[in-house]
Amino acid sequence: MAAVMVEKHGFDGLWVSEHFFNRNSFITLSTIARHTRRILLGPAVVNPYVYHPAQMAQAAATLWELAPHRVRMAIGAGDASALKQLGYAREKPVEKVLWAVEEMRNYFEKLETYRVWDVKVFVGAQGPRMLKASTKADGVLINWSNLEMLKESVRLLGDDVAKGFTRAAYLMTSIHDDAEKAWKTAVPYAAYLMIGSSPSYLNRIGVDEAHRKEVEELVITRNWDRLYQAARSEWVDFFSVWGKPEKLREFVDEVVDMGFDEVVFAGPLGPRYMKALKSIAKICRAVKRRAKP
Amino acid sequence: MRRRRVAEQLLEVLMSSVNGNLVPPELGWELFGYFVEDELWRGKGFRVLLKACRICEPEKTRMALRGEFR
Numbered sequence: 238m239a240a241v242m243v244e245k246h247g248f249d250g251l252w253v254s255e256h257f258f259n260r261n262s263f264i265t266l267s268t269i270a271r272h273t274r275r276i277l278l279g280p281a282v283v284n285p286y287v288y289h290p291a292q293m294a295q296a297a298a299t300l301w302e303l304a305p306h307r308v309r310m311a312i313g314a315g316d317a318s319a320l321k322q323l324g325y326a327r328e329k330p331v332e333k334v335l336w337a338v339e340e341m342r343n344y345f346e347k348l349e350t351y352r353v354w355d356v357k358v359f360v361g362a363q364g365p366r367m368l369k370a371s372t373k374a375d376g377v378l379i380n381w382s383n384l385e386m387l388k389e390s391v392r393l394l395g396d397d398v399a400k401g402f403t404r405a406a407y408l409m410t411s412i413h414d415d416a417e418k419a420w421k422t423a424v425p426y427a428a429y430l431m432i433g434s435s436p437s438y439l440n441r442i443g444v445d446e447a448h449r450k451e452v453e454e455l456v457i458t459r460n461w462d463r464l465y466q467a468a469r470s471e472w473v474d475f476f477s478v479w480g481k482p483e484k485l486r487e488f489v490d491e492v493v494d495m496g497f498d499e500v501v502f503a504g505p506l507g508p509r510y511m512k513a514l515k516s517i518a519k520i521c522r523a524v525k526r527r528a529k530p
Numbered sequence: 531m532r533r534r535r536v537a538e539q540l541l542e543v544l545m546s547s548v549n550g551n552l553v554p555p556e557l558g559w560e561l562f563g564y565f566v567e568d569e570l571w572r573g574k575g576f577r578v579l580l581k582a583c584r585i586c587e588p589e590k591t592r593m594a595l596r597g598e599f600r
Contacts, residue, residue, distance in 0.1 A: 238545065238561075238562055238565050242545075509542055509546050509600075510545040510546040511538075511541065511542045511545050
């Protein structure tokens with residue numbers, strides 16, 4: 238239903254997250270493909286530890302047959318703690334992701350079964366090395382929800398990219414007319430991102446290991462009341478865009494002015510999903526009008 | 531129409547719920563069928579929507595039926 242609403246509200250596309258503890262992204266996308274007509278579809282992100290590039294190519298090509306010309310792929314290193322639970326060590330993530338991008342493209346070309354030619358491949362990136370590596374793909378999904386890191390990412394990417402390369406900002410979003418409600422909805426999601434973040438970023442925002450572990454325990458045990466008490470603005474603000482719709486509008490304007498081609502609004506969207514979706518659609522229309530030459 | 535407004539609120543209850551996984555797949559697909567036909571606001575569609583909402587969020591469902599879910 239969410240996908241049908243997304244298309245109805247005029248969004249250009251959607252990404253479906255891929256975590257082993259959630260529904261399989263490709264099966265979900267296949268279902269979405271059958272009930273939508275226009276929006277771009279893709280998993281974000283699939284990782285090359287769990288999926289071999291041959292499987293990525295196979296899945297993308299099969300999805301393409303259900304939704305011709307509407308398929309995109311986003312490949313990333315994956316969540317380290319989730320991979321650990323599956324017994325994978327996330328070794329050489331940048332090299333592994335680049336290999337996957339290259340191999341997947343090779344399979345598209347070499348194997349006669351596949352008739353796809355326009356699947357745009359994105360790399361999911363946060364750190365400097367992955368950002369630089371992403372320029373070898375067709376686009377980058379930059380997983381930061383604060384202006385400072387997004388600005389830094391654009392600077393690190395530089396201008397030496399292929400024509401048509403797409404820069405997309407992937408924002409963890411929670412909006413509501415009542416900012417407090419928006420904050421409360423954002424906290425568990427920001428907490429999840431924070432506890433999996435590298436120490437270098439946590440040091441940057443003054444989060445020590447003791448606090449990280451405390452929050453991790455609260456998330457694992459789903460102790461939300463205690464989590465709200467323990468939540469700090471340093472990391473909620475760093476890992477999410479939360480507040481009233483006007484605040485998101487200003488944020489998106491700044492992101493577009495930085496040079497981003499796309500903005501991805503990642504869940505929860507807000508404590509009232511449909512209301513948030515409507516607000517975000519309105520923001521996108523306004524931003525597009527402003528950006529028109 | 532009041533029934534449409536109530537159905538809209540109920541749908542918001544469902545779409546905003548973190549307990550969506552409690553809705554059995556068969557019920558979910560039945561609901562989807564009424565959703566795409568814009569039939570959630572009346573008859574069997576409304577009853578299916580109500581059933582799904584009560585499974586996920588019983589208290590918020592009561593609020594929505596009173597027109598108080600914002």
